[in-house]
Amino acid sequence: MQPQFQSSFIPKGPTSSSIPSGGMNMPRRKQMDLFSFAASALFTLSIVLAGGVFLYQLFLNYSISQMKGELESARAALEPETVNTLIRLNSRLVSTESLIKNHQIITPIFDFLEISTPKTVRYTDFNFNNTTKGPELIIQGQAVSYAALAAAAETFDKADTYFASTVFSDLKLDDKGNVIFTLRTQVKPAALSYERTVKTIEAPAVIPEATTTVTTTP
């Protein structure tokens, strides 16, 4: 009996037919299908999104154009001229109120000077100037004596509701022996307030004691 030995290490017998056909190829095909599905889904999604965005954009533009029309109709119904008249009246009222509140008058200064100036003093130059720094008064005048001038200075000192930082300067005697002077003072804005004056018409502010009459005339 001839000995049976395997002449080759290659096994004899059924080869490929015995191996299941899907062993190695199956996962790859599944992967390919999945990849293909994902690509198709992504592409479809992008198309749907683009279409949706495009349509929504169209819708918004249409809505806005519709609303523009509605707005124009509403604006016409409001009668802009009437509204403008009302707005202008409101501006006029508000502005007038503010202007009256800040309205300044200077007659209180003359009232003060008429009442408080001693007979022995006369004013020759009057210069009132309301600058951004505040109202300022510069008056030049003559007094018959230094005592008369001191009396005038005292009335200004007492009138602290009207004046601040009052300074008498440039004192000198003229040919007739009169004392020439320059008075410089800051007028308190509250003293010039029209609103305050109107409010105090029934209850007048305390005015320095009357000593004489007007002396601005020569």
Next chain:
Amino acid sequence: MKSSSNIALIVLAIGLFFSFTSPAYQEIKTLQASAGEYRSVIDNASHIAETRDALLVNYESIPKVEIDRLSKVLPDNIDAVRLALDLDTIAGRYGVAIKDLQVETKPNQNLTLAVLPDHSQSYQSATVTFSFVSNYSNFAKLLTDLEKSLRIMDVKSVIFKAAETGLYEHRVTVSTYWLK
């Protein structure tokens, strides 16, 4: 071949997103904001109409004479000729003649008076300088009338010098206003 088709689809999808969808979406956000504003304004229109009607009733209840007086307090323009006429009328009451009159309008930002809270600078101002000769008594009366005149005039400067004749030359500067 099939694999390359899939890649092409993905590339197309990404390309479409970045070239069209994303920019269009940004535009949509802007359009949405605009649409919201329009909607809000339209919703308010009815309220505005109601308010206007209520204000109109109030407006019509104000006598026309009062509205005319208010227009004199703060006119629509400086109207220098009318202003000169008003000053001359006031001065004429006391036998005073206005010698010269200069009107200088100020730039808006130079307003020194009140700044309104919600209507800042809704009026403009002009500086009016004029001179005249009168005695003290008439000057005081003229000044009083000027300060109380319907047209608001704030005295900014008064200069005069005593003379032996009793007639002084006065130079007065006032600020007056008109609605913008």
